[in-house]
Amino acid sequence: MGLTGRQKEFFLFIKDFLDEYGYPPSVRDIAKGMGVASISSVKKMLDRLVEAGVIKKDSSKARGIELIYHQGVPLLGRIKAGTPVFSEENIEGYVDLAEKFKNTENLFCLKVEGDSMIDKGIFEGDTAVIKKQPDISEGETGAFRINDEVTLKTFARKKGCVFLIPANKRYKSIRVTPADSFEVIGKLKLVLKDFN
Template identity: 30%
Template structure:
C-alpha cells in the first residue's frame, strides 16, 4: 500500500475528526484544513484512500466518508503526525497548524489553517490549542529551532519568565517574558539577538498564549 504524505495525513485527520465529533468531515472542511484551493483536490486524495481500501465513499452525501477496518487501524508518522500508543487508537490531540511565528524579529501572523495534525498529548506540558512553525534562531538556547512546530496554549496571561507567543504591532514572536516594575520586555535566548522593548510607543501588544511544547518534524 503506497500513500503520499498528504494521503497519510488525511487518513489520520479523518480518524481524528470522527473520534472527536462522531461524524466525518465534509470535502469542503478537508479542503480548508489542508489548504486545498478546490474541493476536487480533497476528492482526489479521498479516491486514493478508497482505492487503497482504507475508506468507503458514498456519492451524493456531504459527509459520506466511512473508514474501513484497515483505515481505522492504519497510522502515520509522516511530517510530525504521530500514531497513538498501543491500545489507545483515539488518544490523540487534533491540533490545527496555523502558520509561522518568529524566533527572531517578529513576522506577520498567518491565521489560516494550513492543516490539522494529530499529536501525542504526552509531548506537551500544557494542552496546545494550535501549532505554529518556528522561523528564526533567537530561541536556540531553549532548544527551539527553525522548522519546529510549537504548541501554543491560548491565554492572555503569563508570569514573568515564561515563554510566550506575543503579538507586537500585529506580528507574532516567541520569546521569554520579562515583566517587572516599570519595564516589559521579550527576551531572546540567543546572544546574537536583542530584546524587544515594549514601551509606550508600542500601540499593539498582547500575550497570545504560552509555549506548551514542540514537535520536530523528521
Template identity: 50%
Template sequence: MSEPTKRQKQFLDFIESFIEEKGYSPSMREIGEGLKLSSTASVKKMLDRLAESGFIRRASSSARGIELSRRHSIPIIGRIKAGMPVMSEENLEGYISVKDLVRSDSFFLRVEGDSMKNKGILDGDFALLRPSPVIDNGKIGAFRLNGEITLKTFRRNRDGMFLVPENDDYPIIPVHDGDDFEVIGILDMVLRFFKGNYDIKYS
C-alpha cells in the same frame, strides 16, 4: 467531527482510562461492567454510534479491537542512551496522554530563526501554543508587537515589560506603553520532525 454527547464522553473516558491502566482496550463486557450496564447490546449500540461518528475505530476480528481516533496515549517504554528500547511490560514506565498535551483550541506556529535556540527551540520547529490573553513572568509565549508576531520569553520587572530572546546574538525587546501589544498564546510543546518522517497536510 462534532463534540461527543455527555453519554458518549462517558464511554470514551472509560475506554481511555482502561487503555491507560491495562495497555489494551476493553471488551464489551468490561465496558458494560465498568459503566454498570446490564446489556452488552446497549454497549454495542453505543460503540456503533461512536464508530459512525469517527470517535473510535473498531477491528471486527478482535473482541478488544477498539482504538480511540482522536485521543491517544503514547507509551513510555523505557530510557535510551544508545541502545534499542524493548517493548515489554518490564520496561513500561507509563503513558503520555495526547489529550492532556493538546487542547481543542491549541494551534501550531512554525518557528523561523534561531533567537530561542538556547531553550532548544530551533528554526523549522513547530511551536504548539495554548491561546491565552495573559502570561506569567518567565514563561515562553507568542506575542504580537506592533504588527509583528514573535516567540519569546516574557519578563516583567519594575523597569517594564520585555520580550527576551534565548540567544545572546539578539537584543531584548522592550514593550512600551504606546505599543500595540498582545499575548497570543503560551508555549506548551515544541514539535520537531526529522526529514522524510512526516507529511504535513496543508488546506
C-alpha cells in the same frame, strides 16, 4: 474525512458554533447560519454527516449533536524566533497531539523560523505548541503579538516595563512601550522537533 465541500461547510459550522458557545447548534441554528430555508434539508445533511462518521445525533434532544471526528491541533502558519513577523491565521494542516495532551482544546501549533531561541533548544523548523491564554507569568516562554507581528520569546517585566527576551546573545530584547499594540497570544507548552 471524505466529505464533500458542502458537507465540510456544515461540519465546520457545527464545530465553530460549539467552540464559540460551548454547546451544539440546533437544527434551526444550522439552517439560519448556513442560509438554508428548509429544515428537512438540514436534517438530511446531518444524516449524511452521521453516515460519514463525523457526528453523532440524538434525535430526542434539540441540541443532540456530538462531534466524533478529531482532526488534531491546527497548524496556523509560522512564527519568527528572531524578528517578529506577521502570522496569518490560515490553517496549514493539523498535528495529532492526543497522545501528549489529555485536553487539546485551546492548543494550536506554529512552525518556528529563525534562531533567536536556540539556547532554549528551539530551532528553525521545529513546531511550537501554544496554549491560547491572555496572560503569562514572568520567565515563561510564549507567543506574543506586537504591532500586528507575532514572535516567540520569554516574558519578563523589569521596572514596570515588559520585555520579550530572546535565547540567543546575538539578539536584543524587545521592549514593549505604551505606544506599542501588544497582546499575549499564549504560552509555549511543547516543542516538536523537525528531524527532516
